[in-house]
Each structure stands twice: as C-alpha cells, then as structure tokens.
Amino acid sequence: MSDDKKNPFEEAYHRERKTRRRAEQLLEDKSRMLHQRNQELEQINHQLLSQQASMLKQEKLATLGTLAAGVAHEINNPLAFVTSNISALDEYHSAYHSLYKLFKDIESDLMQDKQERLQTLVKQLDLEYLDSDLPHLMKQTLDGLDRVRKIVLSLRNFSRSQEGDRDFTNLNEGIESTLQLVQSELKHGIDVVLDLKELPKIYCNPSEINQVILNIVVNASHALKDRPNPTIKISTNADDKNVLITIEDNGIGMSAETLNNIFVPFYTTKPIGQGTGMGMAIAHKIISEHHGSIDVSSEINKGTCFSISLPQHEKSY
Amino acid sequence: MKGVIFNVLEELVIETSGMEAWNNILAATGYEGIYTSGDSYPDEELFALAAEICKVLNVDLATVIGIFGEYLFDQLDARHPVFVQQSSDLRSFLVSVDTVIHGEVLKLYQNPNLPRFSYRDEGDTLVMNYTSERKLCILAEGLIRGAAKRFNADVDISHPVCMHDGADHCQLNVRFK
Incomplete structure (x- = not known):
C-alpha cells in the first residue's frame, strides 16, 4: 500500500495528537512562566512587607523622638528648681543640725525647768530621729534627682537632630580609642578580638559614632557575664559604597521580643536603676542621622551580632 | 500518576501493536482512556492497563514495565530535551x-x-x-x-x-x- 492509501482517520488521529501535545506543551510553558512570575511577585511582596515594617518602625521611633523632646523640655524646668531647692534644703539642714548639736552640748547647763521643756519638745517632735534621718533622705532625693537628670539628658540626646561636629574620620581609630575607655568593663576575662581592615575616612560625627560603639560594647560585656570563653569580636570592612562595622559577642543572646524592641526608647532588660533603656535607641538615631543602617541578629545562648553600615561620603578620601 | 505517563503508554502500545490493540485494552479494563498530560490519574488505572498489556502480549509485568521505562525516557526527553542537554x-x-x-x-x-x-x-x-x-x-x-x-x-x-x-x-x- 502506497503512502497515499493511508487510513485518513489514522492520519487525522496522529495530527490531532501532535496538536494536543503542542497545546499541552504551551500550557506547561505558560505554567512555568506563571510559577516564575509568582515567585518574583512573592519576593517583591516580601521586600515590600519588610520595607513597610521598617518604615513603621522608623515612624514610631521618630514619633517617640518628638515626644521625648517635649517630655525632656517639660521635665527639665521643674527639675532645675527642685534640684536647686533640695540643695538649699541640704544647706538649711546643716544650719539646723548645728543648732541641735549646740542644744545637746549646753543642755545640762540650762535651768531645770527650761531643760525639761526643751527635752519634752525634742521628744514630742522626735527631733533626734529627724536629725539622723534627714541626711539619708537628702542623699536619696539628690540621687533620685541625678537619675532623673540623666534620663532627661538621654532624652535630649535622643531627640536632638543636628549634624553636629562632623569631620572626615577613620572609624578604626575611633573603635580603638573607645575600647580604651571601656577597659574597666572588659576586665572580667573578656577577650576582645579586632579585625580592622583599612578603611576610607568617612564624613561623620566621630564622638557620636564612638558613643554607638561604646553602647554596644558595654551591652555586650553585660551579656558576657558568667559566660564561658567570653569574646567580643569587632571587625571593620568597606565595599564600594559603605563602611561596615560588625560587633559580635558569644553572650546570652536576646529573645525575639527583646530583639524586636531593642531600638525602642526606654526598653530595657536591666533591673530598674541600672539602665535607662536609651542606649540602643540613641545608637539607632545616630546611625540613621548618618544615613546608615544598624541591624542586629541574636540567638539565645549563642550570642548577638550588630552590623552597622555607614555610607562613604562623596568627598571621602 | 501524571497523564503524560498514560499518554506515553498509549503511544507505545499503538506503535508496537496498533490502535485496535489499545482500544481492546481499554475495553477490557473499562477505562475511557482520556488522559491529559498535566492531570493526575489513579495509580491503579496504570497498573490495570499494564496488567492487560501483559495478557495481550503474553509477557510478564516486569518485562512490560522495563520496556516501558526505556520508551518513557525517550518520550520524556523528546518533550523536555533541556534536562539531558544540561547534563554532560x-x-x-x-x-x-x-x-x-x-x-x-x-x-x-x-x-x-x-x-x-x-x-x-x-x-x-x-x-x-x-x-x-x-x-x-x-x-x-x-x-x-x-x-x-x-x-x-x-x-x-x-x-x-x-x-x-x-x-x-x-x-x-x-x-x-
């Protein structure tokens, strides 16, 4: 049988089968493309959500900054006169104490009736206890006021928005000098490992950046208390656009909640009176004002790593 | 099991034994024989078709499945040549x-x-x-x-x-x- 005599239905069957395969191939190609687009969209969506979360956080911090400035201003004025008055009262107490001491010295020389009247009054008013307790009360009050003063100062530092004294700075030098300052904190067997690569000078406020380093290193030293082989590793590096600083410790690490709130003003895990909760908030503010970024990752019982990126100024050299 | 596997099985039977043989196998199993490559069908359906092929060709199941495996590779390669091409x-x-x-x-x-x-x-x-x-x-x-x-x-x-x-x-x- 020649090819011309082929069963027409069979020919049509094969043709249809080829058509179907092509249609199925087309469907598969489109499905693959759809999958790829979907993945791209998911990635973009993830980035958007992350940026949105970051923006919300920035906005929250900015609002807190404004609030902090207002609170600092409002507290500062009454704080000034309360501190001044308490200092004056402390001096008045010295005068009163001298008078009471004189009375005690000459008590026996007084006529008996006057002596009895005075002793009755001293007893009624419990003047002996008042005289001994007043110095403690004054000291505690002055200490409390000093704490309030420091908190207000932190608030003002947090809320201030000014370029300050900026200059072209080698951050490695700043890190080394900051470490000198915290020598006493690092005495308890903490090993500090430096891996400082050559950096271009960047235009920044060196004392502010040093303050950031200091806050992180001090926190790291607290996280390393009673830990085996306590180590803080500080490394610096630079790419085409940024200078990068990482400060890593093998301390107790942070919970997810602490990590989430670390840059929120007044958030602290330290006992009352041992930390204002402003250190990391100020660090974040400083880095943001330098148009940089500060990120932190942490794992319980493994340690914490801060990564700071600061842009190299166009004029850097 | 993906429909493409059924499609290739159908092609193998038709190529080796003709369309009538495939129709008879479908008639014996009671299946419609409508398989779309991207859709999924019960595994039992494939096993029943393979068992029927064994009867028609008078060979054991392992032989049928082994021959089908070789043929399947060629057909899948024809449909998706990129995977072979990207391997040295x-x-x-x-x-x-x-x-x-x-x-x-x-x-x-x-x-x-x-x-x-x-x-x-x-x-x-x-x-x-x-x-x-x-x-x-x-x-x-x-x-x-x-x-x-x-x-x-x-x-x-x-x-x-x-x-x-x-x-x-x-x-x-x-x-x-």
Missing part, C-alpha cells in the same frame, strides 16, 4: 533527577507524589536508593537504561535490595564500564 554525562544526569528534574516537576504540579532518590558514589558505581509508595523500581531501572542509551553510556544495572522483598527502599547500582 549519564552520571551527572542521574544525580540531577532528584533535585533538578523533580524540582521542575514540583514547580508545575501540586502533589505529584514523586519518588525520592538518594545517591552514593562508589568509584565506578553510582548507588541510587529509590523510595516510592508505588514501588515502581522496575520502571526506574527502565528509565535508567533509556538514559544510558541516550548518553551512549555502557552500564550494568543491578538491583540487590528491593522493596518488593520487604526492604524499605530499593538499591539500584549503576556500574559504569
């Missing part, structure tokens, strides 16, 4: 099956219920551990033979451990000569 030799192709090829299948189809392969390199032998609820190790062997032909590789395939003998996996040793 048989060994790298076989190693890419579990991650690259099955990875692509997973992108296209939900719950394709793919077999799992793990590999161990023993010099001239690639040990492939096969695990699947379907226990289609003979089909896998046929596919490997098809791949070996495609790559012009001279191999011996042995099957010392088998799920059909009660093991939790099958071991396919591909020895390169």
